[in-house]
Amino acid sequence: MNENEIKGDSYNKETVLDAASRCRNCNYCFSICPLFQSTRGFMSQTPSGILQSIKYAIKWDLLKGNEKETLRDLVYSCTTCNGCVVRCKAKATGIPVLEAIEAGRKILREMMIGPLPQQRKPLKDLLKNGNPYGEKPGKRFEWLQDLPVKRLPQEQADILLYVGCTLSYDQELHGLGRNLLAVFDGLDINYGVLENETCCGDPALRMGDEAIFQELMNANVRLFKEAGVKKIVTVSPHCFNTFSKEYPVQERQWSVRHYVEFLLDILKEKKAALTKKLPYTVVYHDACYLGRHNQIYDPPRELIAMVPGIRLVEMKMKKDEALCCGGGGGRMFAEVEEEPKLARTRINQAIDADADVLATACPWCYTMLMNAAKDMQATDKIKVMDITGLLKESMDTNE
Amino acid sequence: MKSSPPQTLIEDMERIVGKKYVSAHIFERIKNSLDTFPYEAERDSLPYVVVMPGSKEEIGEIMRYANGSKVPVFIRGSGTSFIGAARYPVPGIVLNTHRFNAIELSEDYGYFECGPGCICASVEEALKKRGFFLPAAPGSRLIASMGGIISNNTSAHIVDTSIGKPGDYVLGIEAVLPTGEIIETGTKGLRRPAGTDLTKFFVGGDGLLGVITKIRMRLVPQFERACGIAVYKDLESVARAVQRMYMERRPAPFFMEFMEEKVAQIGYDLKGIESQRGAVVLFVTNADSKEEAARKADQILLSLSAEDPFEAQRIEDAVLWEKLWSAREVIGSFLMQQSGNQWASAEVVSNLKDLPECLNEAANFNKGLPVLSQLTSYLFGHIGGLTMHPGVIIPKDWDNEKKKKAIDEKFQREEELNLKYGTCGGEWGQFSKRTSFFVKRYGEKGYGLVKDMKKVFDPNNILNTGLLED
Numbered sequence: 001m002n003e004n005e006i007k008g009d010s011y012n013k014e015t016v017l018d019a020a021s022r023c024r025n026c027n028y029c030f031s032i033c034p035l036f037q038s039t040r041g042f043m044s045q046t047p048s049g050i051l052q053s054i055k056y057a058i059k060w061d062l063l064k065g066n067e068k069e070t071l072r073d074l075v076y077s078c079t080t081c082n083g084c085v086v087r088c089k090a091k092a093t094g095i096p097v098l099e100a101i102e103a104g105r106k107i108l109r110e111m112m113i114g115p116l117p118q119q120r121k122p123l124k125d126l127l128k129n130g131n132p133y134g135e136k137p138g139k140r141f142e143w144l145q146d147l148p149v150k151r152l153p154q155e156q157a158d159i160l161l162y163v164g165c166t167l168s169y170d171q172e173l174h175g176l177g178r179n180l181l182a183v184f185d186g187l188d189i190n191y192g193v194l195e196n197e198t199c200c201g202d203p204a205l206r207m208g209d210e211a212i213f214q215e216l217m218n219a220n221v222r223l224f225k226e227a228g229v230k231k232i233v234t235v236s237p238h239c240f241n242t243f244s245k246e247y248p249v250q251e252r253q254w255s256v257r258h259y260v261e262f263l264l265d266i267l268k269e270k271k272a273a274l275t276k277k278l279p280y281t282v283v284y285h286d287a288c289y290l291g292r293h294n295q296i297y298d299p300p301r302e303l304i305a306m307v308p309g310i311r312l313v314e315m316k317m318k319k320d321e322a323l324c325c326g327g328g329g330g331r332m333f334a335e336v337e338e339e340p341k342l343a344r345t346r347i348n349q350a351i352d353a354d355a356d357v358l359a360t361a362c363p364w365c366y367t368m369l370m371n372a373a374k375d376m377q378a379t380d381k382i383k384v385m386d387i388t389g390l391l392k393e394s395m396d397t398n399e
Numbered sequence: 400m401k402s403s404p405p406q407t408l409i410e411d412m413e414r415i416v417g418k419k420y421v422s423a424h425i426f427e428r429i430k431n432s433l434d435t436f437p438y439e440a441e442r443d444s445l446p447y448v449v450v451m452p453g454s455k456e457e458i459g460e461i462m463r464y465a466n467g468s469k470v471p472v473f474i475r476g477s478g479t480s481f482i483g484a485a486r487y488p489v490p491g492i493v494l495n496t497h498r499f500n501a502i503e504l505s506e507d508y509g510y511f512e513c514g515p516g517c518i519c520a521s522v523e524e525a526l527k528k529r530g531f532f533l534p535a536a537p538g539s540r541l542i543a544s545m546g547g548i549i550s551n552n553t554s555a556h557i558v559d560t561s562i563g564k565p566g567d568y569v570l571g572i573e574a575v576l577p578t579g580e581i582i583e584t585g586t587k588g589l590r591r592p593a594g595t596d597l598t599k600f601f602v603g604g605d606g607l608l609g610v611i612t613k614i615r616m617r618l619v620p621q622f623e624r625a626c627g628i629a630v631y632k633d634l635e636s637v638a639r640a641v642q643r644m645y646m647e648r649r650p651a652p653f654f655m656e657f658m659e660e661k662v663a664q665i666g667y668d669l670k671g672i673e674s675q676r677g678a679v680v681l682f683v684t685n686a687d688s689k690e691e692a693a694r695k696a697d698q699i700l701l702s703l704s705a706e707d708p709f710e711a712q713r714i715e716d717a718v719l720w721e722k723l724w725s726a727r728e729v730i731g732s733f734l735m736q737q738s739g740n741q742w743a744s745a746e747v748v749s750n751l752k753d754l755p756e757c758l759n760e761a762a763n764f765n766k767g768l769p770v771l772s773q774l775t776s777y778l779f780g781h782i783g784g785l786t787m788h789p790g791v792i793i794p795k796d797w798d799n800e801k802k803k804k805a806i807d808e809k810f811q812r813e814e815e816l817n818l819k820y821g822t823c824g825g826e827w828g829q830f831s832k833r834t835s836f837f838v839k840r841y842g843e844k845g846y847g848l849v850k851d852m853k854k855v856f857d858p859n860n861i862l863n864t865g866l867l868e869d
Contacts, residue, residue, distance in 0.1 A: 018795075021795040021796075022735070022739055022740065022741065022795055024435050024437070024735070024741050024742070025433045025434060025435055025478070026435055026479065026539065026542070027477050027478060027479060027542045028539070028541055028542055030477065030542050031518065031520070031541040031542050040419060040420060040451060040497075041451065041495070041497035041498070042422050042427050042449065042451070042495070043427065043430040043431055043449075043475075043478065043495075044422070044424075044426045044427040044429075044430045046430075048430075049426070049427075049430040052426075052429060052430050052433060052440075053426035053429065053430070056425075056426070056429050056440065057426075060442065062425065067424055067425050067426070070424045070425075070426060071426060074426060087541075089736070090732075091541065091732055092732050092735070093732065093735040093736060093741065094732065094735070094736035
């Protein structure tokens with residue numbers, strides 16, 4: 001262990017202990033926590049429960065004991081939805097609960113206790129292949145090889161469209177990707193993708209591995225510089241959050257936006273591009289890393305409402321109270337106890353809102369919700385779509 | 400009572416409630432040993448196991464088992480007690496009521512039934528959808544469980560003289576006795592029993608006599624509201640205005656809150672309210688119609704205006720009212736967030752006659768106390784209920800013993816004041832940290848009666864052991 005790592009471990013422990021010493025155990029955070037709502041309701045399966053667990057593991061020297069794996073399972077079960085932080089700020093002591101839980105993950109990772117067994121391969125794959133799915137880097141853009149998309153740095157473009165790993169490697173999402181490109185093309189946006197795009201590092205960070213995150217971040221920063229990138233638009237809220245909050249400010253020689261805000265601004269000037277009326281009742285699912293992490297609540301709604309014919313409704317839990325789909329915090333790569341499945345609950349909430357389309361703006365939310373709708377055999381009641389699908393359909397004059 | 404658990408305790412619990420509803424790992428046991436007190440969990444009093452039964456029969460079996468093996472059982476809702484009732488003095492079985500979370504409205508009977516694990520806010524929401532309201536309003540509504548609310552019989556922020564306590568609406572309950580038998584009390588009618596009603600032993604029973612498994616409450620229609628404010632130069636004027644309100648036979652307010660000037664200014668600054676400086680009274684009236692609620696508010700304002708306020712008026716601007724009300728609601732959390740430390744407050748209750756003196760003493764709550772006097776005291780509360788919550792911010796870096804001392808001093812001063820004014824806490828329950836008060840207030844004989852009653856229901860002192868001292 002080198003000096004820097006020791007310092008890091010000490011910092012992470014201090015982060016946990018400071019937050020826990022300010023936690024009042026008022027338990028208000030339970031009321032918004034998706035983990036608490038989707039488990040049996042034991043008190044350790046809550047934000048303050050996890051926080052106190054890490055604190056006492058440190059103070060009572062339980063990190064080396066025979067319950068370290070229990071601690072790992074608790075700490076890694078958090079979806080990192082940020083609901084606890086919002087609730088604590090509004091009603092209680094305003095402590096950085098999530099930062100402390102993530103510091104706990106780093107402590108566990110450092111001690112080789114974390115991550116969850118199923119997350120170990122994705123972590124290795126991140127280091128080896130630059131994506132958590134075990135796919136070869138060269139296959140990243142196979143899905144758009146027949147499309148006239150510019151490749152940076154060989155070609156020049158105003159906007160770097162940062163596609164992300166999930167959209168690139170998950171065949172189920174390639175249609176979503178094609179919709180997005182069609183919208184960009186339809187709006188005459190001068191964009192390109194990065195030839196050697198690699199993971200932004202979010203999964204590594206969420207699983208507590210700072211070293212792998214650093215590797216990925218350094219690779220991206222180097223690629224962005226080489227390509228002269230000035231403006232980045234991301235597909236995933238997770239990439240957006242990572243670039244805008246986790247990369248050091250001094251390294252950011254570019255601005256970054258998620259596509260909902262980017263397209264909203266353009267469509268305000270080019271509203272006529274949305275020609276076709278869509279007779280849908282649409283409900284929007286707030287992605288945690290757009291909403292609670294970055295307070296982007298209204299732009300996706302405004303974007304949907306710009307589509308002629310659409311009636312926008314709301315679910316029972318919305319905006320800062322929105323229910324997480326269950327896919328964040330590294331949980332896309334592990335089976336975590338859920339009863340009922342959060343995504344299924346969300347599908348039911350969308351149906352209860354009398355919507356026929358559930359719109360998302362996050363590839364992971366899309367995957368989680370789509371799979372839930374299929375499992376529930378509810379695809380005839382509710383259609384899960386990315387917002388880009390709605391925009392594409394309204395812009396599509398050929399249909 | 401401190402005992403060694405049977406070696407097969409966990410397996411036995413798994414047999415009763417099913418493996419998935421038993422947790423014995425240390426982290427679950429730690430979290431179940433914590434409450435809102437700022438000091439540390441203690442390793443030698445951690446519970447042995449946490450169980451989550453799903454039926455009254457399972458609870459009955461747990462209680463019989465606990466009696467047989469002499470292992471204490473502690474009922475746990477959301478663990479939000481302010482008097483130490485959720486900080487168990489000895490190890491035992493924690494019986495979590497989370498699975499008792501069903502709510503059923505029976506409009507054709509005129510009541511609703513809910514489990515003790517239902518969260519207050521969820522019950523409120525279910526009732527509101529059908530045009531009813533819950534006659535309890537704890538600040539912890541987002542997480543407080545109905546079992547806790549009923550066991551304490553707390554209306555919380557609602558003024559008792561307005562609509563009474565939740566117990567006034569409880570038609571009956573179902574409970575498992577500490578010895579394992581299941582009983583039903585009360586009625587399915589809308590008239591509560593005259594004469595002996597076993598319901599009363601459990602509603603406001605501090606969890607001493609049984610595990611409530613179902614609560615039946617009368618449905619109460621929603622009502623209209625009117626709001627008002629009065630601002631005074633000092634706390635004495637606040638006290639005299641409230642005395643006037645009662646003595647001049649004005650309608651009782653539904654809510655009536657107050658903040659000393661220093662606290663009000665913090666809230667106003669936070670919410671961007673430009674207003675007259677001073678001690679603030681905020682109130683809400685309730686009635687079947689808006690007009691009647693406004694008339695009640697005007698009646699109250701007649702009394703409030705007679706004590707030379709800077710201002711006293713109804714507030715009809717809903718946005719302004721929301722700001723004013725939330726300025727009061729955010730004080731505790733703001734003070735904690737500003738300092739990075741933890742809020743701890745007491746519950747001082749005055750009689751009507753001595754309200755000016757009591758309010759003054761509450762404003763100087765920490766004077767002369769070795770530890771608490773090192774801190775700034777803040778004052779607000781439910782003045783319509785003659786209740787004050789003087790509080791301090793306890794530094795997180797104080798050592799554990801000093802934090803404990805601070806909490807002990809808080810209860811000591813609360814006890815002195817409530818004894819002096821012949822009152823008692825009206826929100827948080829009577830035992831645990833308040834047992835000493837109970838003995839002094841009602842005498843050894845009174846306390847002995849409680850212990851005797853406990854013994855009748857719970858001969859082995861199995862349930863919530865330690866709430867009463869031996």
